[in-house]
Amino acid sequence: MLHYYEPQKDFGTPAAQSAEQVSLTVDGVTLEVPAGTSVMRAAALVGVKVPKLCATDALQPFGSCRVCLVEIAGRRGFPASCTTPVEEGMQVQTQTPALAKLRRGVMELYISDHPLDCLTCATNGDCELQDTAGEVGLRNVRYGFDGANHLAASKDSSNPYFTFDPAKCIVCSRCVRACEETQGTFALTIEGRGFDSVVSAGGVDFIDSECVSCGACVDACPTATLTENSIIEQGIPEHTVTTTCAYCGVGCGFRAELRGNTVVRMTPWKDGKANEGHACVKGRFAFGYATHPDRVTTPMIRDSTDQPWRQVDWDEAVSFAAARFRQIQEQHGRNSIGAISSSRCTNEEVYLVQKLVRAGFGNNNIDTCARVCHSPTGYGLKTTLGESAGTQTFASVEQADVIIVMGANPTEAHPVFGSRLKKRLRQGARLIVIDPRKIELVDAPHIQADYHLPVNPGANVAVLNAMAHVIVSENLHDEAFIAQRCEASAFEDWRAFISDVSNSPEALAAASGVDAAELRAAARLYATAATGAIYYGLGVTEHSQGSTAVMAIANLAMLTGNLGREGVGVNPLRGQNNVQGACDMGSFPHELPGYRHLSDVTTRADFEQAWQVELDPEPGLRIPNMFDAAVDGDFRGLYIQGEDVAQSDPNTQHVEAALAALDCLVVQDIFLNETAKFAHVFLPGASFLEKDGTFTNAERRISRVRKVMPPMSGKADWEATQAFAQALGCSMDYAHPSQIMDEIASLTPTFSGVSYALLDEQGSVQWPCNDSAATGTSTMHVDSFVRGEGYFALTEYVPTEERANRRFPLLLTTGRILSQYNVGAQTRRTDNSTWHAEDVLEIHAHDAQERGLKDGDWAGIQSRVGSTVLRTRISDRVKPGVVYTTFHHPVSGANVVTTDNSDWATNCPEYKVTAVQASKVTEPSAWQSRQREFDHRQRQFLQQATVND
Amino acid sequence: MSAQQTERLVRMANQIALNFGEERDLTLAARRTGEHLQKFWTPAMREQLADYAAAGGEGLSPAVRELYSRS
Numbered sequence A: 001m002l003h004y005y006e007p008q009k010d011f012g013t014p015a016a017q018s019a020e021q022v023s024l025t026v027d028g029v030t031l032e033v034p035a036g037t038s039v040m041r042a043a044a045l046v047g048v049k050v051p052k053l054c055a056t057d058a059l060q061p062f063g064s065c066r067v068c069l070v071e072i073a074g075r076r077g078f079p080a081s082c083t084t085p086v087e088e089g090m091q092v093q094t095q096t097p098a099l100a101k102l103r104r105g106v107m108e109l110y111i112s113d114h115p116l117d118c119l120t121c122a123t124n125g126d127c128e129l130q131d132t133a134g135e136v137g138l139r140n141v142r143y144g145f146d147g148a149n150h151l152a153a154s155k156d157s158s159n160p161y162f163t164f165d166p167a168k169c170i171v172c173s174r175c176v177r178a179c180e181e182t183q184g185t186f187a188l189t190i191e192g193r194g195f196d197s198v199v200s201a202g203g204v205d206f207i208d209s210e211c212v213s214c215g216a217c218v219d220a221c222p223t224a225t226l227t228e229n230s231i232i233e234q235g236i237p238e239h240t241v242t243t244t245c246a247y248c249g250v251g252c253g254f255r256a257e258l259r260g261n262t263v264v265r266m267t268p269w270k271d272g273k274a275n276e277g278h279a280c281v282k283g284r285f286a287f288g289y290a291t292h293p294d295r296v297t298t299p300m301i302r303d304s305t306d307q308p309w310r311q312v313d314w315d316e317a318v319s320f321a322a323a324r325f326r327q328i329q330e331q332h333g334r335n336s337i338g339a340i341s342s343s344r345c346t347n348e349e350v351y352l353v354q355k356l357v358r359a360g361f362g363n364n365n366i367d368t369c370a371r372v373c374h375s376p377t378g379y380g381l382k383t384t385l386g387e388s389a390g391t392q393t394f395a396s397v398e399q400a401d402v403i404i405v406m407g408a409n410p411t412e413a414h415p416v417f418g419s420r421l422k423k424r425l426r427q428g429a430r431l432i433v434i435d436p437r438k439i440e441l442v443d444a445p446h447i448q449a450d451y452h453l454p455v456n457p458g459a460n461v462a463v464l465n466a467m468a469h470v471i472v473s474e475n476l477h478d479e480a481f482i483a484q485r486c487e488a489s490a491f492e493d494w495r496a497f498i499s500d501v502s503n504s505p506e507a508l509a510a511a512s513g514v515d516a517a518e519l520r521a522a523a524r525l526y527a528t529a530a531t532g533a534i535y536y537g538l539g540v541t542e543h544s545q546g547s548t549a550v551m552a553i554a555n556l557a558m559l560t561g562n563l564g565r566e567g568v569g570v571n572p573l574r575g576q577n578n579v580q581g582a583c584d585m586g587s588f589p590h591e592l593p594g595y596r597h598l599s600d601v602t603t604r605a606d607f608e609q610a611w612q613v614e615l616d617p618e619p620g621l622r623i624p625n626m627f628d629a630a631v632d633g634d635f636r637g638l639y640i641q642g643e644d645v646a647q648s649d650p651n652t653q654h655v656e657a658a659l660a661a662l663d664c665l666v667v668q669d670i671f672l673n674e675t676a677k678f679a680h681v682f683l684p685g686a687s688f689l690e691k692d693g694t695f696t697n698a699e700r701r702i703s704r705v706r707k708v709m710p711p712m713s714g715k716a717d718w719e720a721t722q723a724f725a726q727a728l729g730c731s732m733d734y735a736h737p738s739q740i741m742d743e744i745a746s747l748t749p750t751f752s753g754v755s756y757a758l759l760d761e762q763g764s765v766q767w768p769c770n771d772s773a774a775t776g777t778s779t780m781h782v783d784s785f786v787r788g789e790g791y792f793a794l795t796e797y798v799p800t801e802e803r804a805n806r807r808f809p810l811l812l813t814t815g816r817i818l819s820q821y822n823v824g825a826q827t828r829r830t831d832n833s834t835w836h837a838e839d840v841l842e843i844h845a846h847d848a849q850e851r852g853l854k855d856g857d858w859a860g861i862q863s864r865v866g867s868t869v870l871r872t873r874i875s876d877r878v879k880p881g882v883v884y885t886t887f888h889h890p891v892s893g894a895n896v897v898t899t900d901n902s903d904w905a906t907n908c909p910e911y912k913v914t915a916v917q918a919s920k921v922t923e924p925s926a927w928q929s930r931q932r933e934f935d936h937r938q939r940q941f942l943q944q945a946t947v948n949d
Numbered sequence B: 001m002s003a004q005q006t007e008r009l010v011r012m013a014n015q016i017a018l019n020f021g022e023e024r025d026l027t028l029a030a031r032r033t034g035e036h037l038q039k040f041w042t043p044a045m046r047e048q049l050a051d052y053a054a055a056g057g058e059g060l061s062p063a064v065r066e067l068y069s070r071s
């Protein structure tokens, strides 16, 4: 799927949605288009390009440039084709002598105020102004450059990724509109009038403005005014490969645009169904980590972690690891080894790791990082609805009337979905935010949440139960839906439970911290919506009652009939790019691909036959169980694919003790991450640019990842796992990831129709994809639930054991920030650090004052398991009693303080609630000092390895 | 396995029973807890908890005790 570079096709104005068809002729060609289509778009559909400057199909038409004029039979004058809708029987001429003259006149004016340095311009050959001048046949400019012009205006290169060169601006407003319509940030305006109008980022440089660096304006700009620095430095691309973002669970489609093997630009793919041409600062700009000098590209081994690394070839590395693993098993039993797979790797790679464990290690000690994020989603949705996945497409939000956002912060963590959501809210959809923190959506440009329920960390279930109580007691539930679709006896039990006065908002107000009247009003709003949709994130799952909260969310949706159609649903927002896929691929210790429990004899038999081994029917260890067992000496060999548990998992000191206790730790990663510092074998990983495969996003959408450059280590991750498996004597012999997908499809009913051929043809496919849904399933549970009848689970509110007390009076909750991703291994190695150079402690002014903390002070944060030091930021986003931080930088040690409290059903850690005390300090914590020292020594070991070779 | 490990298992089992509503319906909570452990815990972890229960089971919640008294 390599293509010579050409800009993505632009039809000038967005597609019209009408079912009614209108017939017209354009330059003598007759065609039919949906009513509401612009004349410009109709022309483009039959291959006629009307010259244009201010129009682009990502934005609503604006009608300012006047180069797109056409003639229409029976109409006077020359209407602008971008703002003129088609009419039945319309006859359009796009090329006449009169039009040519008019267009040339307009272009002449534009060019007279534009530098004529095309030959040395960064976008020479990729500029719409240049193309349009060519199209209209502009040959000379009569006005000269002596009059007033903007040619001397100075550049703004404050943003690390793009440059604003106002001398080249034609004031078409595409950037301003992109920032408003597509991104929803409203950072740009046109200041001044007439000749004096200029684009302004609110009167300051881009970097100091509201701009979130999504790049939509850069994409929209038809000139070189807004240009990516990578293009300025390296020139325009010569070929493109379509692939998928490797950052968050939105799963945006991208065109990697290259010169040779060098990516010069990532452009969001207009046909990508998850993003429809939009992107965020991470996916669009933060790809430089892939070629960062910190990449380790040679396999390394060592006998113990206090030794320098020894660089070896692949064969020696995997033989060393295999010999050690086998030796451990001989001495300590079959169950003494295991693996952790990565939600950042492809479906095929994750599938191979679980296959290696089940077929090669002969046990089920396989877990994945979803354990620490969305395992409660898997449990909760499987229990209530029957399938461990979100119910909708992202586009479904465009039909939602009332939207609940709970424990999620889409504008920071799922930015492209956040933009879609904001667009719907600007159109008038109502919004309920349930979050301890005042997230951006509560009060954003042109958006105001109807209700913000500032729940106390740990009390989600109380809020959800109270909402359900209100709906049932006020008879706002959808009787017919429940009668037709849900298990009657379970509903009756649940109704009795939820109706109890102990579940009323008034009774729960003290625990939840939410005003009862506000909560009642919010519940009524959701219950009475024609379409009500719930979006939730890790603020729901990462609690001791994460699974209960997910079930309570599903209950609310069933209760109000908000499932099985467009605009409704239960929508988990997944953190990492392939969390959904990793879960789908059987990465949990109790189930095989497709969420089928190991105890299912038929399923097990299918896999046993395909793999020619006998499978252990009993569940294996979860990640926290692995760590506990390691500390105890029962678990001694661990293979970790692309995860940094030493940084991302809670109670760092316990994790470090577990890792240090292992006889053999094999880490496969692109960098020597925190975990790799405890490793005996390092297998160099490949970035998403270096391999083929698929990712599955939060909408169950399977998208292709395509290799755009060869793997720097010589092997893609699936090849590394395969080599390790072979060294262990486990038969694996795939020539290409498509063969792995074929095996997955042959063994997994929800994937049986999936193949690379289908993905190439469709662009992407949402599972289930099989005989009854040949091109996939956009909305789940349409006529009935996957489970059969929907199940109302009882959702008892059990307060967490982690409570604020005299010693630890504050509740710490953790989260994410737009520019950084997860543990930051990738984004910290890009210019994204411009925006977030360190993690800080957000604290309310009242709490800060009590502790004598001022903005910028070092604050020591102590929990019952550990302490760390962060800089203070006084913030009104958190309420008194609650403090907040992110965990993007290893030295912050946010997880040194988080405890190993976890979700009752899945052991997903309770990252979102830790009782802490904060105080003013003058130096880093003891752990931080130790960490610095350890880090320094391990880096030396790496350097010595490089020197020795 | 260590005492610390056992203590963790006890805590986890109690938490499961509580979330299955042991304060509402002890028998049902005990049954559900049993099913849950069967489905998600390794045989070694289950065995360890059973041994602990058999040895007196100090600190086990009523539903977890009930589970082991039945079997």
Ligand code: SF4
Pocket (backbone or CB within 6 Å): A168, A169, A170, A171, A172, A173, A174, A175, A176, A199, A220, A221, A222, A223, A225, A226
């Ligand atoms: S910066 Fe580009 S998009 Fe914005 S007004 Fe100027 S030319 Fe148009």
Ligand code: SF4
Pocket (backbone or CB within 6 Å): A175, A178, A179, A180, A183, A185, A186, A187, A188, A210, A211, A212, A213, A214, A215, A216, A217, A218
């Ligand atoms: S980069 Fe995005 S947020 Fe920044 S000005 Fe452009 S469109 Fe607006």
Ligand code: SF4
Pocket (backbone or CB within 6 Å): A245, A246, A247, A248, A249, A250, A251, A252, A275, A278, A279, A280, A281, A282, A283, A284, A414, A415, A416, A417
């Ligand atoms: S929204 Fe997510 S998937 Fe899309 S570009 Fe940003 S990080 Fe990548």
Ligand code: FES
Pocket (backbone or CB within 6 Å): A051, A052, A053, A054, A055, A062, A063, A064, A065, A066, A067, A068, A080, A081, A082, A083
């Ligand atoms: S493209 Fe139609 S007026 Fe600019």
